[in-house]
Amino acid sequence: MLTRFTDAKVFDPLHGEVGQRRDLWVADGRIVAPPPGAAAAETIDLGGAVVMAGAIDLHSHIAGGKVNLARLLFAEDHEHHPSCEPHGFRCGGGLVTPSTFTTGYRYAEMGYTVVVEPAMLASNARHAHLEMADIPNIDTAAYVVLGNDDFLLQLIADGAPQGQINDAIAWLVGASQAIGVKVVNPGGINAFKFNQRRLDLDEAGPYYGATPRRVLSALAQAVFELGIPHPLHVHGCNLGVPGSVDTSLATIAGAEGRPIHLTHLQFHAYGTEGDRKFSSGAARLAEAVNANPNISVDVGQIIFGQTITASGDTMSQYRHSGHAKPGKWILMDIECDAGCGVVPFRYRDKSFVNALQWAIGLELLLLIEDPWRVFLTTDHPNGGPFTCYPRVIRLLMDKDFRDEQFADLHPAARRASILPSIRREYSLAEIAVLTRAAPARILGLRDRGHLGPGAAADLVVYRDQSDREAMFQHPTAVYKDGRLIARDGRVVARVEGSTHVVRPAYDRGIEARLARHFADRIGLRAESFRIAEGELRGGRGAVIHACRTSGDSP
Amino acid sequence: MAEEPAAPVACPFCGLACDDFFDLGDDLDSKGCGLAAEGLAIPAEGGGPRLAGGAVALDQAVTAAAKLLRGSAAPLIAGLGSDVDGLRAALALAERVGATVDHLASDGLFRNLSVLRRKGMIALTLGELRSRCDLLVVIGADPRPGFPRFYQRWFNASLPAPIGGGTRRVLFLGAEPLPETRADLGEIPIAVVPGEISRLAELALGLRSLVAGDYFSAGSIAGVSRNVLTDVAQRLGAARFGAAAWAAEAFTFPHGDIAVSALLDLIRALNRTTRFGAVPLTGRDNGMGAVQVATWQTGYPLRLAFEAGTLRHDPTHLSWRYRLAQADLLVWLSSFRREPPPPFDGPVIALTAPGTAFAAPPAVCIPVGVPGLDHAGDVFRSDGVVALRLARRRPSTLPRAAEVLQAMNEALAC
Ligand code: SF4
Numbered sequence: 024m025l026t027r028f029t030d031a032k033v034f035d036p037l038h039g040e041v042g043q044r045r046d047l048w049v050a051d052g053r054i055v056a057p058p059p060g061a062a063a064a065e066t067i068d069l070g071g072a073v074v075m076a077g078a079i080d081l082h083s084h085i086a087g088g089k090v091n092l093a094r095l096l097f098a099e100d101h102e103h104h105p106s107c108e109p110h111g112f113r114c115g116g117g118l119v120t121p122s123t124f125t126t127g128y129r130y131a132e133m134g135y136t137v138v139v140e141p142a143m144l145a146s147n148a149r150h151a152h153l154e155m156a157d158i159p160n161i162d163t164a165a166y167v168v169l170g171n172d173d174f175l176l177q178l179i180a181d182g183a184p185q186g187q188i189n190d191a192i193a194w195l196v197g198a199s200q201a202i203g204v205k206v207v208n209p210g211g212i213n214a215f216k217f218n219q220r221r222l223d224l225d226e227a228g229p230y231y232g233a234t235p236r237r238v239l240s241a242l243a244q245a246v247f248e249l250g251i252p253h254p255l256h257v258h259g260c261n262l263g264v265p266g267s268v269d270t271s272l273a274t275i276a277g278a279e280g281r282p283i284h285l286t287h288l289q290f291h292a293y294g295t296e297g298d299r300k301f302s303s304g305a306a307r308l309a310e311a312v313n314a315n316p317n318i319s320v321d322v323g324q325i326i327f328g329q330t331i332t333a334s335g336d337t338m339s340q341y342r343h344s345g346h347a348k349p350g351k352w353i354l355m356d357i358e359c360d361a362g363c364g365v366v367p368f369r370y371r372d373k374s375f376v377n378a379l380q381w382a383i384g385l386e387l388l389l390l391i392e393d394p395w396r397v398f399l400t401t402d403h404p405n406g407g408p409f410t411c412y413p414r415v416i417r418l419l420m421d422k423d424f425r426d427e428q429f430a431d432l433h434p435a436a437r438r439a440s441i442l443p444s445i446r447r448e449y450s451l452a453e454i455a456v457l458t459r460a461a462p463a464r465i466l467g468l469r470d471r472g473h474l475g476p477g478a479a480a481d482l483v484v485y486r487d488q489s490d491r492e493a494m495f496q497h498p499t500a501v502y503k504d505g506r507l508i509a510r511d512g513r514v515v516a517r518v519e520g521s522t523h524v525v526r527p528a529y530d531r532g533i534e535a536r537l538a539r540h541f542a543d544r545i546g547l548r549a550e551s552f553r554i555a556e557g558e559l560r561g562g563r564g565a566v567i568h569a570c571r572t573s574g575d576s577p
Numbered sequence: 578m579a580e581e582p583a584a585p586v587a588c589p590f591c592g593l594a595c596d597d598f599f600d601l602g603d604d605l606d607s608k609g610c611g612l613a614a615e616g617l618a619i620p621a622e623g624g625g626p627r628l629a630g631g632a633v634a635l636d637q638a639v640t641a642a643a644k645l646l647r648g649s650a651a652p653l654i655a656g657l658g659s660d661v662d663g664l665r666a667a668l669a670l671a672e673r674v675g676a677t678v679d680h681l682a683s684d685g686l687f688r689n690l691s692v693l694r695r696k697g698m699i700a701l702t703l704g705e706l707r708s709r710c711d712l713l714v715v716i717g718a719d720p721r722p723g724f725p726r727f728y729q730r731w732f733n734a735s736l737p738a739p740i741g742g743g744t745r746r747v748l749f750l751g752a753e754p755l756p757e758t759r760a761d762l763g764e765i766p767i768a769v770v771p772g773e774i775s776r777l778a779e780l781a782l783g784l785r786s787l788v789a790g791d792y793f794s795a796g797s798i799a800g801v802s803r804n805v806l807t808d809v810a811q812r813l814g815a816a817r818f819g820a821a822a823w824a825a826e827a828f829t830f831p832h833g834d835i836a837v838s839a840l841l842d843l844i845r846a847l848n849r850t851t852r853f854g855a856v857p858l859t860g861r862d863n864g865m866g867a868v869q870v871a872t873w874q875t876g877y878p879l880r881l882a883f884e885a886g887t888l889r890h891d892p893t894h895l896s897w898r899y900r901l902a903q904a905d906l907l908v909w910l911s912s913f914r915r916e917p918p919p920p921f922d923g924p925v926i927a928l929t930a931p932g933t934a935f936a937a938p939p940a941v942c943i944p945v946g947v948p949g950l951d952h953a954g955d956v957f958r959s960d961g962v963v964a965l966r967l968a969r970r971r972p973s974t975l976p977r978a979a980e981v982l983q984a985m986n987e988a989l990a991c
């Protein structure tokens with residue numbers, strides 16, 4: 024069926040469109056070129072409304088073991104935020120740990136159509152995929168977390184050639200059905216299992232003797248050489264620690280031009296200046312990001328209020344467990360593979376540290392110049408719930424609003440931030456880059472994030488309002504693969520999403536060593552661990568994205 | 578998607594989900610595991626659906642069930658022994674008819690969960706136990722009967738040495754190990770500290786005080802002398818990566834959850850200086866899967882009710898045992914074992930493994946396939962982290978519980 028959307032004000036940065044008014048044609052869930060002479064079965068007049076591609080969140084903890092543990096631990100969230108949808112879309116609830124149905128609906132209502140779970144443990148991957156299959160209305164994907172597993176650390180300790188490390192990583196990406204690779208506190212989670220409580224970038228870890236720097240470079244190189252579109256997704260060392268800005272700068276320098284993505288950079292951007300030995304490192308970091316085109320970042324903006332932090336970084340979560348609010352927390356060591364820590368937390372604007380964290384996130388978003396290399400995230404739920412994105416968009420687009428909010432902060436935090444001196448306001452075109460075009464590009468999702476012929480017909484229609492929060496909170500219409508799923512910020516249809524993966528090639532010679540590791544250490548067969556294509560999305564399988572071959576440029 | 582397995586696959590009959598178990602072909606052997614042998618004895622033929630004992634076609638049984646469900650004001654869906662798809666279908670049906678949902682083994686699950694939700698938890702998975710742990714403390718009655726291959730697969734002398742070195746030791750706190758357990762452990766040094774397990778909370782808190790170096794004046798606790806307690810505390814503190822395993826289902830003494838809470842306090846104290854974690858042994862009949870699916874779909878781990886467009890959770894008053902007295906219809910789901918429904922004052926819709934013996938013929942009885950024998954499916958292991966894919970292992974015409982529940986749901990839609 025051919026549908027014609029007339030008079031759209033199109034923001035499609037990939038094709039250089041910044042508010043041009045034109046018609047859009049959709050057939051069978053895809054954008055098509057205007058078909059000469061063909062008559063549309065349906066015509067929808069948009070009357071000059073803003074149209075963008077579906078938004079893409081490249082880092083949001085929505086599924087898998089630690090997310091479900093967060094739901095369990097923080098039942099209050101579900102008691103306070105019940106959500107029974109109309110029309111039999113299934114009940115659920117939760118604000119900072121929404122249940123699966125609620126997750127899909129709330130994202131779709133804001134015009135998001137693809138969300139990446141950023142911390143899928145290989146050993147928990149089947150769970151993550153089972154859960155993602157129960158998230159309606161959005162597409163999903165996941166990064167597999169590596170670099171604290173005893174298998175790769177042993178390979179590194181043995182001085183295995185990079186090719187072997189590549190093969191192992193490719194196997195793990197395929198077996199866990201991932202779209203990319205993330206490393207969390209490289210080597211640190213493993214070191215914590217040996218009772219080490221801190222591990223710096225150039226400090227040799229226990230037993231394997233590998234420094235985080237070595238682990239990082241082995242993984243970044245592997246991801247690059249395997250041609251996985253998304254660069255290594257790095258949750259660095261020393262999260263939340265004053266002085267972490269130096270670690271982050273050293274990590275950028277240590278990348279030596281290799282592409283890496285630094286995630287929730289706000290949490291790694293703290294200096295040690297001032298009376299309280301806690302300061303903003305945003306300006307120094309932004310300068311480094313601006314100067315190094317191989318670096319991309321997402322911010323991890325914090326939102327004042329109650330949330331819960333769920334992270335693979337057991338070392339840092341244990342360190343912060345004393346700040347749990349309410350005072351309860353979970354810690355787990357997992358399968359010679361990884362770990363997880365869940366700590367509820369309340370960010371307060373009257374707290375110096377929290378207020379400065381809030382300002383640091385915005386400083387980063389505003390000082391990093393290239394919207395193609397910086398992404399809007401709250402590291403949901405660690406900095407706050409994803410439902411607050413429209414608020415952050417308004418903070419970026421509206422200097423007056425930003426100043427108003429800033430005025431409420433803890434006074435010492437106000438003195439410590441340069442935020443009021445930053446005049447920049449994002450344009451709609453830049454928001455379209457930040458929230459769709461750029462994430463699609465950095466994930467390698469070639470048919471998402473733009474509105475050219477062949478793209479998925481994930482369309483979001485907005486009423487152009489001066490209150491940008493209201494505008495982005497409640498799009499007037501959201502289409503997923505050509506189907507209307509939300510109207511005026513309320514979900515109107517339930518559709519199945521897809522799961523996106525990559526399948527890097529590898530030499531099967533690695534399988535014997537992997538099989539031995541599984542038999543000896545994990546006590547399972549490697550084949551039990553591997554997730555078959557037919558297991559995904561209730562048997563519908565995955566959408567497979569191409570890896571670069573040696574000829575392509577990154 | 579029913580994929581025929583190319584390699585041995587997991588066993589569905591307890592929370593350990595052993596995957597070294599089935600050989601290819603029809604020659605199913607049970608590695609000396611009594612539980613698995615029982616499961617394997619479930620026939621592949623169930624005699625077909627029955628209404629009050631009389632044979633009918635499946636669609637007739639589904640129609641009759643839908644009629645009962647439509648007429649019910651307070652249905653209870655319990656047992657809940659099924660794979661992930663079956664659990665999804667059970668929750669969807671529960672939402673449609675406004676039912677309460679709970680799992681057969683939830684008493685044990687909730688002793689741990691109630692603590693997790695009040696205070697949290699520090700835990701580790703079976704793979705960490707196998708490859709990192711140097712001290713295993715088994716708390717209370719030996720869990721071997723419910724987890725027959727626990728030591729055989731996860732902690733014994735024949736496994737490769739723990740990562741980073743160290744010697745494996747085991748300490749039984751509260752009860753003697755079974756003779757079979759001693760055989761499974763092999764050369765591992767075994768210490769046994771008998772005590773009154775019903776006073777486990779006191780025991781754990783006493784140990785916590787000693788570990789933390791707090792003031793401690795008792796001469797003995799729960800039948801364990803101060804000297805022995807001091808020695809135990811010292812051993813716990815000396816572990817490099819310790820694990821405390823318990824099967825909370827056996828904590829049937831009053832306030833078993835308080836014992837779990839005290840154990841967590843002890844484990845937290847130990848983590849100030851070393852690494853230690855809990856290994857809660859649960860998850861029979863895919864109970865961990867039921868907790869996981871219920872939590873991700875609703876935010877609540879079972880003991881939940883869909884009522885007039887709302888969702889309610891109550892860990893006490895929505896337990897299936899408690900609700901039996903208030904419900905007017907029982908849907909009983911047990912696809913991993915031939916577990917008949919409990920005595921119930923009202924009509925029963927039974928979806929059970931074939932060959933289940935009923936005290937009285939249920940209003941509707943639909944024999945369903947055993948996941949992992951008759952059809953593929955997913956189950957969660959006891960630690961809640963690892964999910965395993967079960968495969969179909971034998972020719973079977975038995976329907977999947979998920980299909981039957983979906984059919985009932987669809988019958989109610991029109
Ligand atoms: S121990 Fe449990 S999973 Fe293993 S074979 Fe026996 S019943 Fe099956």
Ligand SMILES: [Zn+2]
Nearest residue numbers: 082141287402
């Ligand atoms: Zn994150």
